Amino acid sequence: ITFNRIDPLIRSVAGEQINAGQETRYLPREMGDAKANELLTEAARWFRDQCDADDEESDMFWDSSVSGMGWTDTRLEMDEDPDEPLPVVERIDPVEMYWDCDARKRNLADARRVWRVKDIPIADARAKYPDFADADLDASWASTIATDGVKTQGSDKDSYSGENQSNDPTRRTDDATVTIVQVQWTDTETFYKVELPQAPPVPG
Numbered sequence: 031i032t033f034n035r036i037d038p039l040i041r042s043v044a045g046e047q048i049n050a051g052q053e054t055r056y057l058p059r060e061m062g063d064a065k066a067n068e069l070l071t072e073a074a075r076w077f078r079d080q081c082d083a084d085d086e087e088s089d090m091f092w093d094s095s096v097s098g099m100g101w102t103d104t105r106l107e108m109d110e111d112p113d114e115p116l117p118v119v120e121r122i123d124p125v126e127m128y129w130d131c132d133a134r135k136r137n138l139a140d141a142r143r144v145w146r147v148k149d150i151p152i153a154d155a156r157a158k159y160p161d162f163a164d165a166d167l168d169a170s171w172a173s174t175i176a177t178d179g180v181k182t183q184g185s186d187k188d189s190y191s192g193e194n195q196s197n198d199p200t201r202r203t204d205d206a207t208v209t210i211v212q213v214q215w216t217d218t219e220t221f222y223k224v225e226l227p228q229a230p231p232v233p234g
Contacts, residue, residue, distance in 0.1 A: 168208035
């Protein structure tokens, strides 16, 4: 018999995080900033209410308590209406995330690169990246799901459907999935600041 003594502790801590949830608030630093910061605080509250950010962050906190890393993606979604972007705060599965092995600071503040490896339906990949061929959409080299070095296409139900399936590993169907890699990194570049001379006065 196995008694899970960790689960009650994690659930207790996660419940405390939900009951004592924090909010994003902008505080004035100089005289005259109070009005502007009140507007920013209300805008942040509206942004979070639109996308249920509290629930997503609670799920992220649970991931952090269990696995040690929690992730969220904050963005503006423009797929439905480009003229009115929708705010999104979305919890990310920590299994999909990788980061700089040399990062040592909290919250990976010193990481030079972070990437996400995710399997999505090929129909969604085609819609998101219409200018790429199917072969270029699948980053199979980054996939952790492979059989004899070849990434398995389609869902698990294909193996038990009883239907005639093609043995071609490059088969593309509506149920097939491809691996997408999203990378963020930092580069160091040299730049110069130049002060332009003041233009001479124009004679009247």
